[in-house]
Amino acid sequence: MFDLPVLSLMTFLPLVGVLFIVSVRSTDEEVMARNAKNTALFTSLFTTALGVYLAMQFDPADAGFQFVERMEWFPSLGISYYMGVDGISLFFVLLSAFLVPICILASWHSIKTRVKEFMIAFLILESLMIGTFCALDMFLFYVFFEAVLIPMFIIIGVWGGARRVYSAYKFFLYTLLGSVLMLVAMLVLYAQVGTSEIPVLMENPVVRDLQIWLWLAVFASFAVKMPMWPVHTWLPDAHVEAPTAGSVILAGVLLKMGGYGFLRFSLPMFPEASEVFAPMVFWLSVVAIIYTSLVALVQEDIKKLIAYSSVAHMGYVTLGIFTATTQGIEGGIFQMISHGLISGALFLSVGVIYDRLHTREIGRYGGIVKNMPKYATVFMILMLGSVGLPGTSGFVGEFLTLVGIYQVDTLVTLFAATGLIVGAPYMLYLYRRVVFGKQVNDDAAKMSDLNLRELSLFIPLVAMVIYFGFFPGYILDRINPSVDRLISTYESGLQKGEMRRAALLEAAQVKPAAGLDTQAVGTVPAFAPVHTDDAMDGGDLPMPIINYNE
Incomplete structure (x- = not known):
């Protein structure tokens, strides 16, 4: 059924497009730019078509990894090219493949310099994003995950606004510094378990004390990337200076x-x-939701307002994930997918009016419903989706997240629900000032409504926001088996930890037999069978033992 290496095709097809763009040369800059845009669009649409095939062939009932591809990469180190998707990663792959052609079309007229290089950067970025979500080898994941920084750094730094260099370096340094700690954690994990395969590492957690340090190292990288409060300050600057597609x-x-x-x-x-640090994550998320919503309320730059709203929405994601409940994790995943559609469309809507008036200042607009009724309708739907109105995809993710956190901590639920109330005014205020405000600027009154190209960008995004708001089952049915498996793995890891501690406590209470070499205890090979009466089947249980004497 899965003979076609669809994941490798989706990952590397954009690079084939890059080769075509590089190979086509012309003395006419306009011809070269047109060829680059056409090649990039065709390549990205072909990748999207492969994504549709992937979705159609995906088995919703299978909780494991599907479309698995494996090839030796560094055999001596046990590192391999190992790819696969499950219900959790499927929709992130599809989201990547879906948004890139929209970004290319959005840049069709707005990018006027170095068009060829811009299209190359975007295709490379697409390849790396898809690879990140498909990688099942820890080091392969790290290569894709970190390499994403390079084309994004170039997109912001070359085609961004007036402060593009500062914003690009801030984005790069923030994310890179966190990732250095993640690399250290991966090396330690590889040394302890002896493999870099993510599925194997999931089933074999290391001892609790080591988990604490590794969790913190990994958290530093992913928290910056989300971003979580208080390491979110790079995001507003990056958004403000990045081109619309960026x-x-x-x-x-x-x-x-x-x-x-x-x-x-x-x-x-x-x-x-994760169990130890979950309360910390909850309160950091609550602060992010409430604080950044209040900060968004006083912004005068439309892009910066939407950027702060993204930090607030990601707060619900981290809340849901660390509840370790079915509803919470499904809500967090759904919220990420929904936010990808809504926020992407919101930034597109900002780009539309920026291309006409060349300003992001809210006060320069007003009353554009009179001359841009189609734009006002699209912007209204996206605004309502952002505040989580029932009937939009934004509601489903936030509702499931709140249900999940309620099962764990009612006080956190109260503050998170308060964040919904605080979060609505800034979007409503933005919409009122831009769309229904008084027309004080003659330039704003002369802006033309959405053209056919712009409508073609918004229609699929708006349709998905509404469809998944009424019919979330398509997504939830496919992520549910994988989420259940994730929770089972999480709970199994907690149980192994409890049995490990019980076995060590029992061993400490037993007086060493005469002539026993106590130094030998510390040199038991990792995952040596250790007998415990708490084992479910009464047999031996593989227990990781760390040699603290070395």
Whole structure:
């Protein structure tokens, strides 16, 4: 059924498009730019078509990894090219493939310089994003995850606004510094378990004390990428200075890599540490939801307002993930998918009016419903989706997240629900000032409504926001088996930790027999069978033992 290497095709097809763009040369800059745009669009649409095939062939009842591809990469180290998707990663792959052609079309007229290089950067970015969500080898994941920084850095730094260099370096340094700690954690994990395969690492958690340190190292990287408060300050600057397409892909896909990392690494590989730090994550998320919503309320730059709203929405994602409940995790995943659609479309809507008036200042607009009724309708639907109105996809994710957190901590639920109330005014205020405000600017009154190209960008996004608001089952049915498996792995890891501690406590209470070499205890090979009466089947249980004497 899965003979076609669809994941490799989706990952590397954009690079084939890059080769075509590079190979086509012309002395006419206009011809070269047109060829680059056509090649990039065709390549990205073909990748989207492969994504549709992937979705159609995906088995919703299978909780395991599907479309698995494996090839030796560094055999001596046990590192392989190992790819696969499950219900958790499927929709992030589809979201990446879906948004890139929209970004290319959105840049069709707005990018006027170095068009060829811009299209190359976007195709490389698409390849790396899809690879990140498909990688099942820890080091392969790291290569894709970190390489994403390079094309995004170039997109912001070359085609951004007046402060593009500052914003690009801030984005790069923030995310890179956190990822250095993650690399250290991966090396330690590889040394302890002896494999870099993510599915194996999920089933074999290390000892609790080591989990604490590794969890913190990994958390530093993914928290910046989300971003979580208080390491979110790079995001507003990056969004404000990035070109429209850069903001769309940054909010739509790149922020989701942090949440995906929590689901792939933090919960299953470090279950005991996740349980210890969950309250901290809850309160950081609550602060993010309330604080950034209040900050968004006083913004005068439309892009910066939407950027702060993204931090607030990602707060609900981290709340849901670390509840370790079915509803919470499903809500967090759904919220990420919904936010990718809504925030991407919101940044597109900002780009539409920016191309006409060349300003993002809210006060320069007003009353555009008179001359842009189609735009006002689209913007209204997206605004309502952002505040979580029932009937939009934004409601489903937030509702499931609140149900999940209520099962764990009612006080946190109260504050998170308060965040919904605080979060609505800034979007309503933005809409009133831009769409229904008084027309004080003659330039704003002369702006033309959405053209056919712009409508073609918004229609699929708006349709999905409404469809998944009324029919969320298509997504939930496919992620549910994988989420249940994730929770089972998490709970199994907690149980293994309890049995490990019980076995060590029992061993400490037993007086060493005469002539026993106590030094030998510390040199038992990792995962040596250790007998415990608490084992479910009464047999031996493989227990990781760390040699603290070395």
